[in-house]
Amino acid sequence: QKEVEQNSGPLSVPEGAIASLNCTYSDRGSQSFFWYRQYSGKSPELIMFIYSNGDKEDGRFTAQLNKASQYVSLLIRDSQPSDSATYLCAVRSYNQGGKLIFGQGTELSVKP
Amino acid sequence: DGGITQSPKYLFRKEGQNVTLSCEQNLNHDAMYWYRQDPGQGLRLIYYSQIVNDFQKGDIAEGYSVSREKKESFPLTVTSAQKNPTAFYLCASKGNSGANVLTFGAGSRLTVL
Numbered sequence: 001q002k003e004v005e006q007n008s009g010p011l012s013v014p015e016g017a018i019a020s021l022n023c024t025y026s027d028r029g030s031q032s033f034f035w036y037r038q039y040s041g042k043s044p045e046l047i048m049f050i051y052s053n054g055d056k057e058d059g060r061f062t063a064q065l066n067k068a069s070q071y072v073s074l075l076i077r078d079s080q081p082s083d084s085a086t087y088l089c090a091v092r093s094y095n096q097g098g099k100l101i102f103g104q105g106t107e108l109s110v111k112p
Numbered sequence: 113d114g115g116i117t118q119s120p121k122y123l124f125r126k127e128g129q130n131v132t133l134s135c136e137q138n139l140n141h142d143a144m145y146w147y148r149q150d151p152g153q154g155l156r157l158i159y160y161s162q163i164v165n166d167f168q169k170g171d172i173a174e175g176y177s178v179s180r181e182k183k184e185s186f187p188l189t190v191t192s193a194q195k196n197p198t199a200f201y202l203c204a205s206k207g208n209s210g211a212n213v214l215t216f217g218a219g220s221r222l223t224v225l
Contacts, residue, residue: 008152034213043202043216044155088154092212097169101155101216102147 003027004091010095012112021106023089024069031071032092033065036103039085047074047087049062079110116217118203123222125190125197133188133220135203143206144186145214148172148199153166155202166219190222198224 004025021035028103032051036044046108050056050072051061062075072091089103114184116137116143125131137144143162147155157170161180175194203217 004154008155032212043219046215047214049213090155090214099157099160100145100158104152104154 002103003101004089004103006106009107010105010109012109012111013079014079017079017110018079019079019083019108019110020092021076021087021089021108023072023074023103024070025072025089025091027091027093027095027101028067029038030041030067030070030093032089033059033063034090034092034100035063035074036088037083037088038088044088054090054099061078071073080093081107081110081112083112084108087100101103116203116205116215118201118217118220120220121218123220125222125224127224128192130189130191131222133190133201133203133222135186135188135217136207137186137203137217138184139184139205139207141205141215142183142208144180145204145206146170146176146178146188147184147204149202151197158188160212163203197222201210220225 006023034049035047038044048058051063056063060077064073086105086107088105090100092100119134132216146158156172158176159178161167177189202222204214
């Protein structure tokens with residue numbers, strides 16, 4: 001079992017729809033969760049992070065964390081073609097010396 | 113502007129050659145990291161350093177070496193021992209407080225001919 005798993009996609013949604021990106025992790029000692037966006041050929045850039053169970057909203061983005069189910073998700077409301085990118089989920093576990101473990105990423109395509 | 117500078121952006125290497133990728137940061141961050149990314153893959157940790165003159169192996173350190181002689185600089189050498197070095201290499205640093213978020217450089221793309 002991979003430590004951090006994401007569906008590789010591609011996930012295709014129409015412009016204006018809600019895109020839902022999911023991530024599961026195996027280490028119950030995980031304490032910090034991050035979502036990065038990576039455009040093709042570019043480096044990852046942070047969208048948001050979440051530490052506590054529940055939802056965290058930032059503009060059109062909402063991160064959801066459920067530690068009991070070892071599940072974190074990212075919702076993108078009113079998706080735009082400019083949101084088309086690969087979204088990387090990353091998990092930090094202090095059981096592993098605080099290393100940041102990345103999933104393989106989900107490719108999102110927003111169609112006009 | 114504060115940030116992380118990686119160079120070169122593109123690099124071509126013949127088999128059997130060592131190459132060094134530069135990473136410089138002016139964010140005053142203590143911790144620095146090197147990741148490798150292959151097509152369709154997530155990031156894999158090569159080496160990291162939490163303080164000057166100290167560094168640790170990550171998950172795929174074989175065939176790579178690093179140094180951390182200055183806080184600002186964390187160069188990565190890809191040696192001839194690395195079996196499949198063609199990849200996108202990303203340097204990152206982590207803030208000393210707050211959310212401990214990783215900030216990435218623009219990356220270096222290495223191609224072995």
